[in-house]
Amino acid sequence: MVIPIPKIEVQDLNVYFEKNHALKNVDINIEEKEITAIIGPSGCGKSTFIRCVNRMNDLVLGCTVKGSVTVDGKDIYGKGVDAVEVRKRIGMVFQRPNPFPKSIFENIAYAPRLHGFVDEEGKHHSYNKQQLKEVVEWSLKRAALWEEVSDRLDKSAYNLSGGQQQRLCIARALAIKPEIILFDEPCSALDPIATAKIEDLLIDLKKDYTVLIVTHNMQQAARVADRTAYFYLGELIEFGETKQIFERPEKDLTEQYITGRMG
């Protein structure tokens, strides 16, 4: 029997903001092509955790990350690893939709135009106009937004509704052809209908991508996630199959949170 290696392997991860010990000895393995939900009360380090996976915390002054985060067997905090290269392979979607103040097309074309692509022989190319159009269309279709916007790609992204903007941001992240996508409370600014659309999309994306999602909404975690991790005060308290976490939590802290007696 082949034991699959996890897509992301986090070992002994500690994060400090100056003196504030925000993450404590976190060990967790994220499986490929699954949705892993991160839950826990406000300030417990959920965002800090997923921002370690694409090295976004590097930009925070006074933030120190210790331990290792291994993606596909390679430590992204290893010596000589360029954080910019790490981010090119990992997509991220934020709490509030943050499209660039440009057209829908330009929003999605931005990263492909910047990075180009690498062909089968490992050669680097830039996208030509036609290819760029194809990537934009592919990304929008993959993010279930194409039908709604195909006739107004040159219009400002700010004319879209909040939910559409968030799907645009997902499409923008998909356009860099990542294997991992990080979501930090992607629905917290959206209404229930827009939220349902994003949830359907998440489940669909799971076929091709490894998804990490931070959420405050426990029903959402229960609906979409294969596994769920519960953080409390910077520690990973419990991690397991979503069903088990919600139905038979092993730790008292987890149970208290799940049943709403805390947070």
Added chain:
Amino acid sequence: MNRNDKQTIIFGLLGACMVIVVLTLIIILGSIIVNGIPMLSWDFLTRSPEIDDTGAQTEGGIWGPLVGTFYLMMLVLGFAIPVGVLGTIFLVEYLGKYSWNRILWIVINNLAGVPSIVYGLLGVALFVGYLEFGLSLIAAGLTLGLMVLPVTMVATREALEAVPQSLRDASIALGATRWQTMRHHTIPYSMSGVLTGIILSMSRAAGETAPILVTGVVASAAIPNSLTDSFQAMPYYIYILVTQTANVDRAYAVAWGAALVLVGLVVGMNLVAIVIRKRYRKKYKW
């Protein structure tokens, strides 16, 4: 006195203040326009000031001062503004999170309020004396540059900080470097504010008298041929006219004419700024 009476009194007071404010504006603009317009002519704009029979410099036009002021603005635009804008971009975008940065900005904000003659003094010491430029266009231009540097920097910083952090995050998360993020996003999105700051700085440079008075402006100077020549300038020419003792009526009339042109210049630049800003706002709005 009941509540309604109080309200009536307060509203009366506010109304009176409003009337004073509006009247002041009308009087300022009205007197410049009414007194200035009779002077305007092609000759007035294209001839340099000349001496009349009484020895007063009230004949001819304002060409010399106009050219001098234009040169000063170009020097400010060429030296101080690029340094101020680019330096601020670096300070805010790369070093903005350090705590000493806050102290630095308190200092810069205060420098923006330092009286202009103090900059004049600094200019005399630094450019005229120490760097041996003498009383010259370059010394005056650089002095004005020093004076507007804090204004430019504060405006640039405000423009950069108006760009939401979430847009920078979006770009970084897509694998753009910090420089690419600045070049493709932060700088273009903040351009309308930066341009407003630039124009504001240039208008201030056009209008100041004190700093150039001590660094190289001369009433009868020829059109400068080089950076080390002395020069005339609009605000200084107005000052000369207003302090003239011979042929006073004519001197005042010319002064109004010159004031109208100077104000027109500044207002014109502000209009350009508004148009540019509108255009950028339309292009990049969030």
